[in-house]
Structure formats: structure tokens, C-alpha cells
Amino acid sequence: MSKRVFNFSAGPCTLPLEALEEAQKEFTNYMDSGMSVIEMSHRGKEYDKTHMEAMALTKEVFGVPDEFEVMFLQGGATLQFSMIPMNILKKGEKAGYVNSGAWAKKALADAKIYGDAYSAWDGNEVNLTRMPKTEEIKIQENTRYLHVTSNETIGGIRMIEWPDVGVPLVGDMSSDFMSRPIPWEKFDLVYGGAQKNLGPAGLTVVFIRKKLLEETNRDIGVYLRYDIHAAKDSMYNTPPVFAIYIMGKVMKWMKSLGGLEAIQKKAEEKAELLYNYIDNSGGYYRNPMDKEYRSLMNIVYRLPSEELEAKFIAEAKENELIGLKGHRSVGGCRASCYNAMPLEGVEALKAFMEKFKAENPA
Numbered sequence: 001m002s003k004r005v006f007n008f009s010a011g012p013c014t015l016p017l018e019a020l021e022e023a024q025k026e027f028t029n030y031m032d033s034g035m036s037v038i039e040m041s042h043r044g045k046e047y048d049k050t051h052m053e054a055m056a057l058t059k060e061v062f063g064v065p066d067e068f069e070v071m072f073l074q075g076g077a078t079l080q081f082s083m084i085p086m087n088i089l090k091k092g093e094k095a096g097y098v099n100s101g102a103w104a105k106k107a108l109a110d111a112k113i114y115g116d117a118y119s120a121w122d123g124n125e126v127n128l129t130r131m132p133k134t135e136e137i138k139i140q141e142n143t144r145y146l147h148v149t150s151n152e153t154i155g156g157i158r159m160i161e162w163p164d165v166g167v168p169l170v171g172d173m174s175s176d177f178m179s180r181p182i183p184w185e186k187f188d189l190v191y192g193g194a195q196k197n198l199g200p201a202g203l204t205v206v207f208i209r210k211k212l213l214e215e216t217n218r219d220i221g222v223y224l225r226y227d228i229h230a231a232k233d234s235m236y237n238t239p240p241v242f243a244i245y246i247m248g249k250v251m252k253w254m255k256s257l258g259g260l261e262a263i264q265k266k267a268e269e270k271a272e273l274l275y276n277y278i279d280n281s282g283g284y285y286r287n288p289m290d291k292e293y294r295s296l297m298n299i300v301y302r303l304p305s306e307e308l309e310a311k312f313i314a315e316a317k318e319n320e321l322i323g324l325k326g327h328r329s330v331g332g333c334r335a336s337c338y339n340a341m342p343l344e345g346v347e348a349l350k351a352f353m354e355k356f357k358a359e360n361p362a
């Protein structure tokens with residue numbers, strides 16, 4: 001295949017072509033070193049520059065205040081499900097979780113292994129079609145933090161109102177990182193896997209409030225300790241060098257687009273185009289989520305039957321629109337429209353949906 005497809009995968013996912021091509025050009029001889037970035041010492045001057053630049057750009061584009069430290073870790077967002085309670089929870093303290101879908105449920109299950117974690121709101125009562133309003137969240141006494149999942153990648157819903165419940169927030173932002181500004185004043189910790197809007201898999205970005213860092217637990221294995229990673233600029237051990245290197249390029253690309261507000265606008269425009277079409281398709285395509293809470297990144301929809309869904313996904317692939325199958329746990333279709341998905345990709349998908357509907361009546 002000579003040209004690139006429109007890739008709607010939920011993550012790993014499409015990345016900016018500019019970043020990929022730049023990496024390709026310099027791959028075998030990085031910074032005139034005679035080697036690639038994945039062959040050189042992570043303690044050498046070339047990698048050190050790459051690492052520190054990626055960190056600085058990350059802080060700049062995310063608008064991270066000075067009170068926060070940035071860490072580049074491994075183990076995916078999944079390891080954070082454990083690291084957060086291991087580092088933060090003290091004896092007698094509790095942790096509340098907004099149980100908004102598949103990812104929140106996993107985060108809560110892991111937290112229960114390490115501490116007194118509880119569901120502060122159960123989205124199953126509304127069939128996981130929306131996020132909670134602040135007044136619906138029930139915080140128990142001695143709660144250290146409330147964990148929220150800003151965007152449920154599988155369910156296709158997102159938070160539109162950050163809970164104001166009198167305890168600091170901890171946020172899994174894996175699937176809408178960098179698609180809207182973060183209200184830093186409400187959070188003590190924000191994290192996410194890189195493999196959606198930030199770069200390749202293998203890197204997890206964690207932002208932690210410095211004050212909290214002073215108080216983290218120290219009686220855990222060394223890799224699990226936030227204080228160690230932060231003190232060593234995320235180079236306590238060998239970092240995921242390739243993923244960090246690419247992320248630096250993605251950050252540069254995002255900055256060139258005009259930063260978070262500009263990116264958010266583009267995300268809104270793409271999502272609106274698709275949701276409008278779905279809502280006006282006479283019920284042929286259906287999105288069952290509460291309209292207000294629909295995800296801008298992961299747009300889920302059903303067709304009149306599972307047979308038509310399978311046909312739709314197969315024919316879309318023939319038309320170079322790939323990654324449209326919904327998560328195996330819920331079925332249906334899902335178009336993930338991350339930052340690097342151009343508007344033309346979403347327009348092409350919409351045109352294909354129209355054609356498919358005309359050719360395959362319910």
C-alpha cells in the first residue's frame with residue numbers, strides 16, 4: 001500500500017504524519033551520532049536533550065502549573081491503577097471511584113487490593129450512558145481522593161463537569177489527554193497511557209502535585225515509587241526512549257497547531273459532524289449515549305443488525321477506513337477521532353456511512 005489509510009483505532013491509533021516522517025528521516029543517524037535513538041545510551045547527551053525537551057514541551061502544551069511534576073513511566077495506565085493507591089493511600093483513608101464504565105471499573109478493582117476503595121457513583125444505574133453530576137457523587141468520610149475517568153474509551157462518554165466534592169481529584173485521562181484543557185486546580189494527580197493522543201504505547205505520562213509527592217508512601221518497591229521517578233527526572237531506570245522521543249515530536253506538532261484550545265475546537269468539529277449525521281440517519285445509525293456526555297474522541301454507534309455491522313466494518317476496510325469495530329465487550333462500531341485524525345478522514349467516513357445506508361436498507 002503506497003498511501004496511508006484513515007485509521008479510527010482506539011489506541012494505538014493514528015499519529016501525525018509529520019512526526020512519523022521526521023522520525024523516519026533521522027532514524028538511522030540521530031543528531032549526527034551515527035546511530036538511532038533506540039541504540040544510544042539513555043545517559044548520553046543526545047538522549048538527555050531529547051528527554052528534557054519532551055518534558056518541557058509536555059509541560060508547555062498541557063499548560064502544567066509549577067506546582068506539578070511530570071513523570072514518564074511504563075506499565076500503561078493499568079499500572080497506575082495500582083501505583084496510585086500504593087503511593088497515596090494511608091492507613092484509615094479511603095478512595096472514592098466514579099464507576100463510569102469499563103476502565104473505571106478496572107481502576108476501582110485494583111485500588112481495592114491496596115486500600116479501602118469504594119464506588120462513589122455507579123453508572124450501571126443509568127446503563128453507563130452518562131457521567132455523574134456532582135450532587136450524585138457520594139463521598140465517604142476520610143476520603144483521600146476521588147478517581148475519575150475523564151473519557152470512557154469503550155463506552156464513548158466523557159465528563160463535562162469536573163466533580164466539586166471537597167476532595168482532590170485523580171484523573172485517568174488516557175483517551176482524551178490533550179483534547180481539552182485540564183482544570184489543574186482540582187487535581188492532585190492526572191495520568192494516561194500515551195498511545196492515543198500523545199504517541200506510541202509503552203509510555204505513561206503522570207502529573208502529580210508536588211505537595212502530594214512529599215507525602216507519598218515509601219514502603220513499596222523502587223519502581224513503584226513516584227518520589228524516586230520524580231527526583232530522577234524519570235531516568236531512575238532506562239526510560240521508554242523511543243516512545244518519549246516520538247512524543248516530543250507529537251508535542252511539537254500540537255504546539256504548531258495552536259495548543260489545546262485550537263485542538264479542542266478541531267475535536268468538537270469532527271465529533272459534531274459524525275454525531276449530527278448519526279442523529280439524522282433516521283435511526284439507521286444509533287448512538288445510545290446521553291447527548292450531553294458523548295465522547296469527542298470515541299464515537300460509538302450501532303447499525304440495524306449485527307450482520308450489517310460486520311458488513312459495514314468489512315466494507316469500510318476495503319475503502320481504507322479502518323479500526324471501526326467496537327470493543328469486543330460491547331460490540332457495535334466505534335470511530336475514534338483522536339487529534340491526528342484529519343477532518344477529511346471523518347468526512348470520508350460520513351460519506352461512506354451514507355453510501356452504505358443507501359445500499360443496505362434495514
Ligand SMILES: Cc1ncc(COP(=O)(O)O)c(C=O)c1O
Pocket residue numbers: 011075076077078079103149151152153154172173174175193194
Ligand atoms: C481510559 C483508559 N484507561 C486505561 C486504559 C489502559 O491503558 P493501558 O493499556 O495503557 O494500560 C485504557 C486503554 O485503552 C483506557 O482507554
